Amino acid sequence: MSRAETRASNVAAILAAARTEIAEHGSGLSMRAVAREVGMVSSAIYRYFPTREALLTAMVVESYGNLAATLTKAAEGRRTRATRWTALGEALRAWALANPHEFQLIYGTPLPGYVAPPETVPAAAAVAAPFVAAGATQAVPGFGAPALRAQMDVLLDLADDVEPSGAAAVLTELGALIGAVSLELAGHLVGTADPADHLFAALLRRQVSTLGLR
Template sequence: MGVREENRERVEAAIRAAAREQIRTVGGGALSMRAIARDVGLVSSAIYRYFPTREALLTALIIESYGSLGDALETVRGEGADRWRDAAVALRGWATERPHEFQLIYGTPIPGYAAPPETIPLAGRVAEPFFAAAGIETADQPDAAGVLAALAELIGLLTLEFGGHFAGVTDPAELYAYAVERQAGELPRELSA
């Protein structure tokens, strides 16, 4: 890799880091290309050489976040209920370490932004260990909807937790663990043993 490419990668990484910090402090809807450029020491027009639009930067961040979550889930092994539990724990672990990335991919939609089709396989990668735990190879199998509904429940619990909706009501970790155990118990008997 030449000096020019290394410099471009360094600047793009700095832009993504500044954008993530901005999302952490003000949310994805308030993401400002001008503020990011200022944070990394670029004139405001220069940022567009790296990311031509705000949407392109958001897409890069989403792809990176899905990749990171997919990598965390890819380490899950085992079978049946144990694999389900381990995948759910890995999901929560990643989300609690990176709550703003979790919110970026699963939280409130960003006004005016629609994720492009290239994010779909990355989102599907998140479901793969849960499908595997349930003995499902493809999303078009009969029980796939049940797996997706259970995964949506886990994501919903994390979304409510990060939104502060359980404060003073219940321990979110205990509630999550309860849901995971219930789900693991609902796997087909031959898989949950």
């Protein structure tokens, strides 16, 4: 095995161990415990990730990448924007239910002392991009205020023919999807919309209508 292959293997093992650590201990992430899990002395792990924050950032970027890849695959072969949006929403929820700790890492309560650095922004944008491409190509009533439209500049580069008010509406609806999944994962829908399949399907139908997708 080459040096590069060895390094890649060790990085993958460290990230996997760190995910296990967060899954078992919630907001805690002990570099010493991660090193022990992968069979390294505690000082060795810092050759790969110089700080706890660097390891967390790598985990966040990897989770965004995993979700983005899932969404890209879900959108393939969908002939209409309405069916593409629905498939994207369903894929987002399915991924979150299958990977709750990854979802919470990127959309849940931030880990104590951690502030996501700028390099996580492109990774987050890759998740938003398929939703923007599916739903933001036309104006949406209620989202056309000049100040709001001006804030959408960063989203205009995520897909072709993006309309600013449509982008604002997509951002709002993506927030609704993430919020609904967060409620479900936290158990807040138990006793009401549990299981949440019907509620989520209704939300997606309403979003298709709001965004004017066909």
